[in-house]
Amino acid sequence: MNGIALFFCMTAGVMWAGSGVAAQHFFAHSNLNALDLTTFRMLCTSLLMAGVTCGRGHWRRNWAIMKKEPHLWGQIIFYGLVGLMAMHFAYFEAIDLGNAAVVTVLQYTCPAMVICWIALRSRSLPSPGSAAAVVMAIAGTFLLATGGRTDALSVSRECFFWAMASAVFYAVAAVFPKHLMGKLDNSFLLTWGMLSGAAASWLMTDHLNFLDFFHADLIFDLFVIIVCGTAVAFICYNAGLAYLSADQASLTTTVEPVASVVMSYFLFGTTFGLIEASGIVLIVAAIAMPVLWKRAAGRGRAR
DSSP: OHHHHHHHHHHHHHHHHHHHHHHHHHHHTOSOOHHHHHHHHHHHHHHHHHHHHHHTTOHHHHHHHHHHOTTHHHHHHHIIIIIIIHHHHHHHHHHHHSOHHHHHHHHTTHHHHHHHHHHHHHTSOOOHHHHHHHHHHHHHHHHHHHTTOSSOOSSOHHHHHHHHHHHHHHHHHHHTTHHHHTTSOHHHHHHHHHHHHHHHHHHHSSSOOGGGGOOHHHHHHHIIIIIIIIIIHHHHHHHHHTTSOHHHHHHHTTHHHHHHHHHHHHHHOOOOOHHHHHHHHHHHHHHHHHHHHHHHHHHHHHO
């Protein structure tokens, strides 16, 4: 069963990577901007997640919890705005300014940021494996962003800024809703988080016309971004997660940045020099380092 579960989780990673690559193609073939795409994706995702929640028969149970604890609405809205909406906008804005491969890899410095946040909050040093992951993520970011040069960036400053901002907001989206997930279904939480984020981003758009999304050369991009990168990825990841340990699941997240690099090469001809490629390897390895270190330490104690 673990083999099938790993396949599902890795498929989710490929789907998420595909949504970033599709976003790059979307911006190249439309006049719509990152805020427009953020609004449309979050609105469609909220509807899809509502359907998933209802399909599982969990809507009434979650709604009853919200009636008993109405203060949770404020927390969900905060999650939707500061976590989901900000993360989506920063990610799409960075892709619009650069390319999906670089942005997706930089976004995956998020686990290192979470490690630093937990260490600061607990006022304790991270484990050796986690500390090594932070160092590797920093070194990988430097190599990828600069190509090893100290006088220039290999991507635009704006692209780098928004990519790193997306990693920060990704960390918020990963850490903040933990207590909410203990009370509510993830699909129900995403329904309202995405809807609140969509409403906020819509208010900031300039006369958005939803019909502009339905051009023939954009339909497939939107299918990948919304259906594959949201509904299919969500269902696959949760199906796999049911049969995997937390450590095994975390290792599967390395698939997304790697898949994004491979897709970008074949679809857009995006290539990297040896130094930039070394940075990508370091960032991907940093994601897996805490788990691999923990396993190695466990085997050492067993002996």
